[in-house]
Structures are given as structure tokens and as C-alpha cells.
Amino acid sequence: MFMQHFADGILSGAIVALGAIGLSFTMKILRFANFSHSELLTWGGYLALIFLAFAGSFTDLSASKISPFSFGWPMLFAMLGSAAATSLLAVLLHYLVFRRLARTAGHMTLVFASFGIALLLRHLVLLFWGHDPIYYSNELQFAIRIPGGARVMPDQVFLLGLTILVVVFLHLFLTRSRTGIAMRGVAENPELARITGVNVDWIIIWVWVIGASGAAISGVLYGMTVQLRPELGFSLILPLFAAAILGGAGSLYGAVLGGLIVGLSENLSVMVIPSTYKPAVPFLLILVILYFRPDGIFGERK
Amino acid sequence: MIGFVSYLVFFLILALTFGIAVLGLNLQWGYTGLFNAGVAGFVAVGGYVMAILTGPARPEVLGGFELPFVIGLAGAMLAAGLAAWIIGLMTLRLRHEYLAVATFGIAVTIHLICLNWEYVTGGTLGLIGIPNPVRAFSDSVLMQNVFYLLIVAVAALVAFVALERIVQSPWGRMLKAIREDEEAAASLGKSPARVRLESFVLGCMLMGLCGALYVGFIGYVSPSDFLPIVTFQIWTMLIVGGSANNRGALVGAILVWGVWVGSGFFVSRVVPPEIQAQGGALQAILIGLILVLTLLFRPKGLIGEEVHVSRHAQL
Amino acid sequence: MTRQTQKPVLSAAGIVAGYRPDLPILHGVEVAVTAGEVATIIGPNGAGKSTLIKAIAGLVAISAGTVLLDGEDITGQPAHQLARLGAGFVPQTGNVFASLTIQENLILGGIGLGRGEAFARVKEIYQRYPMLGEKRHDKAATLSGGQRQILAVARVLIMRPRLILLDEPTAGLSPMAAAELFQLVRVLAADGAAILMVEQNARAALKMSDTGFVLAEGQNRLSGPASDLLADAKVGQIFLGQRGAAKKAAKKAARKSSSKGANR
Numbered sequence: 079m080f081m082q083h084f085a086d087g088i089l090s091g092a093i094v095a096l097g098a099i100g101l102s103f104t105m106k107i108l109r110f111a112n113f114s115h116s117e118l119l120t121w122g123g124y125l126a127l128i129f130l131a132f133a134g135s136f137t138d139l140s141a142s143k144i145s146p147f148s149f150g151w152p153m154l155f156a157m158l159g160s161a162a163a164t165s166l167l168a169v170l171l172h173y174l175v176f177r178r179l180a181r182t183a184g185h186m187t188l189v190f191a192s193f194g195i196a197l198l199l200r201h202l203v204l205l206f207w208g209h210d211p212i213y214y215s216n217e218l219q220f221a222i223r224i225p226g227g228a229r230v231m232p233d234q235v236f237l238l239g240l241t242i243l244v245v246v247f248l249h250l251f252l253t254r255s256r257t258g259i260a261m262r263g264v265a266e267n268p269e270l271a272r273i274t275g276v277n278v279d280w281i282i283i284w285v286w287v288i289g290a291s292g293a294a295i296s297g298v299l300y301g302m303t304v305q306l307r308p309e310l311g312f313s314l315i316l317p318l319f320a321a322a323i324l325g326g327a328g329s330l331y332g333a334v335l336g337g338l339i340v341g342l343s344e345n346l347s348v349m350v351i352p353s354t355y356k357p358a359v360p361f362l363l364i365l366v367i368l369y370f371r372p373d374g375i376f377g378e379r380k
Numbered sequence: 381m382i383g384f385v386s387y388l389v390f391f392l393i394l395a396l397t398f399g400i401a402v403l404g405l406n407l408q409w410g411y412t413g414l415f416n417a418g419v420a421g422f423v424a425v426g427g428y429v430m431a432i433l434t435g436p437a438r439p440e441v442l443g444g445f446e447l448p449f450v451i452g453l454a455g456a457m458l459a460a461g462l463a464a465w466i467i468g469l470m471t472l473r474l475r476h477e478y479l480a481v482a483t484f485g486i487a488v489t490i491h492l493i494c495l496n497w498e499y500v501t502g503g504t505l506g507l508i509g510i511p512n513p514v515r516a517f518s519d520s521v522l523m524q525n526v527f528y529l530l531i532v533a534v535a536a537l538v539a540f541v542a543l544e545r546i547v548q549s550p551w552g553r554m555l556k557a558i559r560e561d562e563e564a565a566a567s568l569g570k571s572p573a574r575v576r577l578e579s580f581v582l583g584c585m586l587m588g589l590c591g592a593l594y595v596g597f598i599g600y601v602s603p604s605d606f607l608p609i610v611t612f613q614i615w616t617m618l619i620v621g622g623s624a625n626n627r628g629a630l631v632g633a634i635l636v637w638g639v640w641v642g643s644g645f646f647v648s649r650v651v652p653p654e655i656q657a658q659g660g661a662l663q664a665i666l667i668g669l670i671l672v673l674t675l676l677f678r679p680k681g682l683i684g685e686e687v688h689v690s691r692h693a694q695l
Numbered sequence: 696m697t698r699q700t701q702k703p704v705l706s707a708a709g710i711v712a713g714y715r716p717d718l719p720i721l722h723g724v725e726v727a728v729t730a731g732e733v734a735t736i737i738g739p740n741g742a743g744k745s746t747l748i749k750a751i752a753g754l755v756a757i758s759a760g761t762v763l764l765d766g767e768d769i770t771g772q773p774a775h776q777l778a779r780l781g782a783g784f785v786p787q788t789g790n791v792f793a794s795l796t797i798q799e800n801l802i803l804g805g806i807g808l809g810r811g812e813a814f815a816r817v818k819e820i821y822q823r824y825p826m827l828g829e830k831r832h833d834k835a836a837t838l839s840g841g842q843r844q845i846l847a848v849a850r851v852l853i854m855r856p857r858l859i860l861l862d863e864p865t866a867g868l869s870p871m872a873a874a875e876l877f878q879l880v881r882v883l884a885a886d887g888a889a890i891l892m893v894e895q896n897a898r899a900a901l902k903m904s905d906t907g908f909v910l911a912e913g914q915n916r917l918s919g920p921a922s923d924l925l926a927d928a929k930v931g932q933i934f935l936g937q938r939g940a941a942k943k944a945a946k947k948a949a950r951k952s953s954s955k956g957a958n959r
Binding site for chain 1: 415417470473474476477478480482489492495496608609612616619658661664665667672675676
Binding site: 256259260262263266267269270271272273274275276277278 | 752754773774775776777778779784786789790791792793794795799802803804806807810813850854
């Protein structure tokens with residue numbers, strides 16, 4: 079049993095990690111807790127449906143699946159398309175709302191606004207797609223047995239592999255590309271970055287794009303391995319925040335580690351507490367961390 | 381005509397009930413600068429305690445106390461206050477964003493408990509049969525509601541006057557000082573942490589009162605009455621009405637509730653029955669839009685005072 | 696061509712600026728620096744020295760006045776453009792990215808250049824300042840105060856600026872590190888840059904500068920060759936107030952009459 083929970087923990091941790099990367103960066107660079115970030119996961123998952131349908135008009139979706147997975151190249155196309163579209167959504171929200179408010183008001187106003195936007199985004203999904211869960215495909219998969227008596231689906235293996243790829247890619251981006259280095263500079267000291275010649279406004283757009291893309295991919299992976307439903311993002315708010323706070327705002331590896339810890343603790347906890355209380359585990363984690371470190375693990379006093 | 385009056389009474393009962401919670405939130409945010417993102421949780425505590433204290437005996441569920449209405453209200457307020465006290469001790473020294481996350485988590489946890497701790501809360505089915513004292517006063521539903529409206533209006537008035545008095549008292553001036561500059565306030569003697577806790581507890585007690593009055597009116601309670609949307613509604617009422625302003629809190633409550641009800645009406649009339657549930661999303665979308673637009677264009681709300689403006693508006 | 700007849704690289708006039716538009720700190724200030732010249736701004740606390748240099752650098756809003764760089768109007772340009780226009784700024788605090796390596800700090804200095812060119816210029820910096828080259832993959836946080844200042848200046852040099860602005864570059868440095876930094880500044884001037892510094896350590900700064908500007912309460916009080924200012928009793932008055940200055944002048948007179956002969 080333990081191995082199964084452990085495996086589930088790693089997989090759910092990967093989803094949280096991908097979503098938390100964007101949250102962590104925006105928390106550090108834009109300096110507010112964005113309660114609407116989780117809805118980018120929801121929208122990422124649902125937008126992929128549109129791209130999938132588009133691809134489906136060119137090819138037979140079931141026939142194009144790549145065994146043993148439940149999907150084929152159309153899904154990869156949908157993922158990329160969704161990342162792009164969700165990035166556009168995030169940048170739009172930034173221009174229309176967050177940037178304007180950041181100029182004229184304090185952090186908490188931004189948090190309020192993010193509440194409002196989260197509400198809007200979630201119910202727009204409800205309006206357009208309805209209450210019921212949606213699945214990308216009805217393909218059956220055969221579970222793979224792994225040592226310890228656990229079983230995982232091929233799609234879940236893909237999830238893990240893709241997450242690792244994304245993290246490696248981001249690491250290279252942050253350390254090898256000048257834009258990535260500039261982003262780290264902005265995270266540490268935006269004014270110095272400006273003085274140095276970095277166009278901070280541009281970097282902020284990049285932050286949104288990366289965060290939204292990570293969120294979109296996470297949402298699609300969730301939809302692929304669990305299901306798409308309007309409360310997808312909402313159910314992940316606390317895990318995402320827990321991961322970002324655990325790992326320290328602004329840290330790529332922190333977000334990944336945080337995500338894994340959240341996923342593992344959630345799934346392993348059902349061995350000791352009733353599984354209906356599972357959603358409370360990330361919250362308890364948050365309380366514990368913040369009790370010992372009121373500014374977060376690597377936080378700085380304002 | 382009677383139908384309209386009857387509807388208006390019904391509307392005002394709920395609007396003013398929410399208004400009490402908004403007053404509580406105003407104390408916490410408008411006067412003390414505490415970001416409570418878990419309002420629905422404290423309202424739920426008040427509602428459930430009211431149901432448990434005043435309700436009849438129930439099979440397999442805690443109950444049967446059948447205490448009087450007023451005791452129920454008091455008990456609800458105390459319970460909410462106690463919960464706030466415990467939670468406040470754990471979380472109030474967190475800075476704003478983290479306080480928001482923590483209080484949000486608390487509401488989610490309270491909701492989980494309401495769903496699962498069946499012995500106390502009746503689980504997903506909730507608790508029914510909560511007695512309404514006004515039934516004894518009249519046979520006409522309209523008159524009953526009018527009496528209840530009187531009760532709620534009195535409660536709201538008392539809360540309003542009490543808060544106005546409190547914020548002008550030395551304790552209230554201390555609150556304002558803490559919001560402006562905590563270190564300077566601490567040097568004046570009284571501990572800011574203690575004052576903040578007191579404000580948090582008092583605000584949550586009002587939220588508990590709101591829950592109790594709501595449950596007393598509706599007659600039953602279930603977890604779906606306290607979804608996060610309630611927190612959004614109350615925050616929107618506060619922001620629309622203007623924070624640090626008690627009158628604004630009540631006006632905001634009435635206005636936003638009006639929009640909510642009005643849009644619900646619109647949806648039920650215009651939207652075809654098969655997609656009613658989806659149409660219901662329109663209400664939330666409207667509330668979300670109002671919140672965001674108010675923040676963008678009228679951050680001071682309608683009857684505003686000062687708003688928590690950052691000195692470093694730089695990005 | 697003497698320095699006085701050269702056209703100034705930096706020419707700022709009538710500057711009214713402050714952190715809030717309704718509360719200006721500077722009330723019509725002017726400064727000018729020519730190529731190869733080291734000019735220092737001195738003055739008592741609250742005079743607006745830092746505000747002036749930050750205003751020129753585009754970090755503080757200018758509500759009136761103009762800033763010309765080699766005749767080109769750069770007033771109110773966004774701060775991140777200044778590096779590309781040929782003006783580099785070394786702020787007083789937070790002037791290196793502590794969490795980035797030396798190499799990364801320098802790379803960011805060249806963000807306005809093409810990738811290849813930027814890397815080439817970083818190599819040039821390593822040739823000029825071997826210490827930075829040796830530690831290139833170390834995080835800037837591991838550097839000493841003096842080394843950080845050198846990194847901060849080196850970062851600015853990547854863009855080969857015509858104008859270098861420094862805000863209290865020797866603040867917090869040991870006397871030896873401060874002297875080294877001043878040495879570095881003179882070398883940069885000798886290479887042709889126009890240098891404008893704000894310094895709290897007025898005496899030491901004036902000793903190594905060509906020109907001085909004395910600011911008080913947001914206005915110019917005295918300007919001229921640094922050597923003149925060093926000898927001028929009025930400078931002391933501006934810093935210390937009437938009584939203090941008179942005491943100082945008396946002490947100085949007593950010392951002068953008893954010593955063999957001062958340098959300046």
C-alpha cells in the first residue's frame with residue numbers, strides 16, 4: 079500500500095510543482111499572493127480541449143494515439159497551444175488589472191483583485207463547459223506494475239517525464255539565457271535591474287508567460303490523468319500555495335521540492351487520517367511552516 | 381403589491397444579516413488591516429452552533445438542547461469568537477499575504493469538517509428543523525418575516541452603534557495607530573498583537589451572529605450554505621461600500637445583495653431551464669466583475685474613507 | 696583645448712525633482728561635467744545630493760529642468776534606457792546582484808548588446824580586473840565591500856559609458872579600499888569618461904576631484920574647482936552652520952600660523 083501512495087504522491091506532487099513554479103515566481107517578482115493562478119491551471123486544461131478539437135478536424139484522434147499512452151501528437155499540439163493561449167490570458171489579465179493596480183494601490187488590493195478574477199475565471203469555465211467532468215479521451219490504458227506492488231498508468235509516467243523535462247528546461251533558461259539571468263536579477267532587486275539596463279516590464283511579461291505555461295501544462299496533465307472539472311484549480315489553491323511557501327518565493331527548485339513534499343504528504347497522510355480530510359493536509363503544512371517561519375522558508379522581512 | 385412587499389422583506393432580512401458580517405469584516409480590515417479570507421468559515425461556525433443549540437433532538441447527531449433563540453445567538457457568537465481566538469493566536473503575526481492564505485485554508489478546513497464530522501454537523505445533509513421564534517407571533521408568513529426583519533434590523537443597528545462607539549474609544553484609536561505605524565503604537569503601551577487579536581475575535585463574533593441569524597431564518601443548515609462564494613460576496617459588499625466606513629458596509633451589503641438577487645432573477649427568467657445551473661454562474665461572474673471593476677475605478681468604494689495605499693507604488 | 700572650453704558631456708539645469716510631485720526636494724539645481732573630468736557633489740544631510748544623481752539616472756521623477764547628454768535631451772528617460780544611451784549609474788546600496796555570480800552580474804551589464812558582443816566585453820573586463828576574472832563563477836555575495844564596488848563599476852563599464860554616475864561609492868569602505876576606489880575613478884576619467892559623484896566624505900572627495908558642487912536644501916550654493924572649494928571657509932559654514940564654522944576657521948587659523956606651510 080505504501081508504495082502506491084508514494085507513487086501517487088510523486089505524481090500529484092509533479093502537478094503541483096509545475097503549477098507552483100509560476101505562483102512562486104509571481105509572488106517574488108510581483109510581490110502579491112495571486113489567488114487566481116490556480117485558475118490558469120483550469121483554463122489550461124479546458125483550452126486544450128479546443129486545440130484538441132481543432133486537431134481532431136484534421137485527423138482521427140483515436141487512431142493517432144501512441145501506444146501505450148492514451149494520446150498522440152494532437153495532444154502534444156493541444157498542450158503547446160494551450161500554453162500559448164493561457165499565457166495570452168495571463169498577460170491580458172496583467173495589463174488590464176494587475177499592472178494598473180500595482181501602480182496605484184497596495185499589495186492587498188492586488189490580492190483582492192486576484193480573488194475577483196479567480197471567481198470570474200472559474201465561473202466562466204462553468205458557463206462555457208458546464209459542471210460535469212470531462213475527459214480528453216475514453217481510451218483504456220493498462221496499468222504498469224512497479225516494484226512494491228504499486229500500479230501506474232502510462233500517462234502518469236508521461237506526466238513525470240514531462241515534468242522533469244520542463245524543470246530541466248527552466249533551469250537551463252534561468253542559468254544560460256540572458257533573459258533568464260535578468261529574471262533572477264529582477265527577482266532579487268528590480269531597481270538595480272532597471273539601472274543595469276534591463277527592461278523590467280518585459281521581464282514581468284516573461285514571468286507571466288512562464289508561469290502560465292507551467293500552469294497550463296499542469297492543468298492538461300491533471301485533466302489527462304484525473305479529469306477536467308471547473309473546481310480543478312480551486313482544489314489546488316492550498317497545495318500550490320503550500321508548495322510555493324515551502325520552497326520559498328522565487329526559487330525554481332524550491333517550487334519543485336515544495337510540490338513533491340505537498341504531493342507526498344497529502345497521499346501518505348491517508349494512511350493515518352481519513353481520506354476525506356486529505357485536502358486539509360497542505361493547509362496544515364502551511365500553518366506549520368508559517369508558525370516557525372512567518373516570512374516563509376527563505377523569506378525576507380519587508 | 382403584497383407579493384412585492386413580501387419579497388422586499390425577505391430581501392432585506394438577508395441583506396441586513398450579511399451586513400452584520402460585513403460590519404465585522406470592516407472592523408478587521410477597514411480598521412485593523414487584517415485580511416480575513418476565511419469569512420465563510422466563521423459564519424459557518426455561528427450557523428452550526430445555532431442549529432445545534434436551538435434545534436430538536438436528532439438521531440445519531442448531537443442535539444436536543446432546544447435552547448431559546450437568544451441563547452442560540454449568544455452561543456453562536458461565543459463559538460465563533462472562540463474559534464477566532466484560537467486561530468488568531470496561531471496566525472495573526474503573519475504578514476498580509478500569508479494571513480490571507482492561512483485564513484483561506486481555515487475556511488476550507490471548516491468546510492471539510494462540516495462535510496465530514498457527521499456526529500456534530502450532520503454531514504452533507506446538514507441539520508434541519510431549526511425553530512424560528514417568530515412563528516409564535518403570527519400565522520401570516522408575511523408578518524412572521526416582518527418580525528424577523530425587526531429582529532435582524534435591531535441586531536444590525538446595535539452592532540452598528542456599538543462599532544461606531546468602539547472605534548471612537550481609546551481602544552479604537554489604538555487600532556488606527558497600529559494600522560498606520562505599528563512600532564510607534566507599541567511604544568505607547570498596549571500590545572499591538574493583543575489589540576489585533578481582540579479586533580479579529582470581535583469581527584468574527586459578528587460573523588458568527590450573521591450565521592446564526594441566517595440559519596434561524598432559513599430553518600436548516602448545510603455545508604453548501606457556506607461555500608467560498610460567501611466570502612467573496614461579503615468582501616465585495618465591503619469594497620463596494622467603502623472600507624473603514626460602517627455606513628458603507630451596510631449600504632454595500634444591500635447593494636451587492638441586490639445585484640446578486642437581481643441577477644439570479646434575471647437568470648431564472650431568461651435562461652432556458654436546461655442550462656439553469658450554468659446560468660447560475662452568471663451571478664458569480666457579475667460579483668467578480670463588480671469586485672474587480674470597483675477596485676480598478678473606485679477603490680474607495682461608494683462611501684469611501686482612506687484605503688490601504690502603498691507608499692511604494694512601483695513595479 | 697582646455698577643459699573649460701570643452702562642451703560638457705553632462706549638462707543638467709533647472710532641475711526640480713522629488714519622490715512625490717507635490718514635495719520637490721530639488722529646487723532648480725544645475726551641474727555640468729566634461730569628458731575626463733571628475734566632479735563631486737557635496738553637502739550636508741538632506742541637501743538632495745542623492746536625489747539629484749538619481750534624478751539624472753531616471754529613478755526620481757523630474758518635474759522641471761533638462762538633462763543633456765552630449766547635447767541630447769535625456770530628461771525623464773526611463774532608467775533602463777540610460778545604460779544604452781551611454782550613461783552608467785552605480786547606486787549606493789544594492790549595487791550588485793548578491794545572488795548572481797560575478798559573470799552573471801557583468802552579463803547583465805551588457806544586456807543592451809548582442810550576445811556575442813556582450814561576452815566579448817566581459818572578457819575585456821576580466822583582462823582589466825583579473826580579480827573579477829578569477830572569481831567569475833563565485834556569487835557576488837562572497838565579495839568584500841571593496842570588491843563589490845569594483846564589480847559594480849565594472850558592470851557599468853561594459854557599456855563603455857561617456858558618463859559615469861556614482862552615489863557615495865566609498866560609503867562603508869575602509870580607508871584603504873576607499874583610496875583604491877578613488878584611484879580607479881581617476882583612471883576612468885583619464886580614459887575619457889565624465890564622472891559625477893556624490894560623496895559624504897567631502898574632504899577626501901574634493902582632494903581627488905577636479906570640480907565640486909556644494910548643495911544645500913535642494914539648491915546650488917557653491918561650485919568651482921575642487922582645490923578652491925577645499926580652501927574656502929564658506930564650504931565649512933554650509934556644512935556646519937555659522938557657529939561651528941567660525942570655531943573651525945579659528946582653529947584652522949591657529950594651526951596655520953603654527954605650522955610650516957600647508958599644501959593647499
